[in-house]
Amino acid sequence: MYIPDHFREARPEVLHDAMRQIGFATLVTHDVHGGLEANHLPMLVEGNVLRGHVARANTVWKSGEGDALAIFLGPHGYVSPSWYPSKAETGKAPQAYARQIRLRTAAWLLTSSDKTVADIASSCGFSDASHLGREFRKQFGLPPMMYREQRGTASTADMASATHAAEYDEIFPGRAQAI
Numbered sequence: 461m462y463i464p465d466h467f468r469e470a471r472p473e474v475l476h477d478a479m480r481q482i483g484f485a486t487l488v489t490h491d492v493h494g495g496l497e498a499n500h501l502p503m504l505v506e507g508n509v510l511r512g513h514v515a516r517a518n519t520v521w522k523s524g525e526g527d528a529l530a531i532f533l534g535p536h537g538y539v540s541p542s543w544y545p546s547k548a549e550t551g552k553a554p555q556a557y558a559r560q561i562r563l564r565t566a567a568w569l570l571t572s573s574d575k576t577v578a579d580i581a582s583s584c585g586f587s588d589a590s591h592l593g594r595e596f597r598k599q600f601g602l603p604p605m606m607y608r609e610q611r612g613t614a615s616t617a618d619m620a621s622a623t624h625a626a627e628y629d630e631i632f633p634g635r636a637q638a639i
Contacts, residue, residue, distance in 0.1 A: 472508075479505045479532050487512060488529040489520055497523075503530060563599045566592060570608040577604045 469475060484502055491497040499520050501512040510530055514521045550557045562584045569580045581592035596604050
């Protein structure tokens with residue numbers, strides 16, 4: 461994880477104290493099938509060991525020893541979206557603007573690649589193809605595959621052609637200035 465130097469804390473005593481004060485973490489482990497699993501757990505620091513309480517019904521205890529990541533989140537503060545330049549420039553809250561960019565990227569990938577919808581969903585930060593499909597229909601009014609069928613999959617030569625330039629300018633405003 462990238463942490464800017466001015467936010468970096470490496471002193472174990474300070475980190476342990478923060479963990480003791482927060483007392484609750486998201487524990488990310490590998491499940492029995494090799495996938496990732498995240499659980500919210502109360503955690504205690506005992507020397508250099510973290511101990512957590514897991515309910516017997518929670519399968520995380522079955523995974524045994526192995527790599528794990530405990531994420532302790534400190535207090536959060538609210539920052540108004542209007543503080544962000546993108547709000548002033550786009551009229552949208554940062555999260556809504558980011559979702560729009562992710563959906564525009566998905567639309568571009570649908571027409572410029574032969575990637576599956578599931579691969580595009582993963583590439584664009586959606587949890588799965590269904591999640592992308594729901595958000596895509598809200599933005600574009602039709603499911604991803606229908607969008608691809610109606611617009612076709614462009615070849616590299618087609619993408620550079622003037623016939624597709626207006627379409628890509630619509631999907632990615634400011635594209636012409638960037639190239």
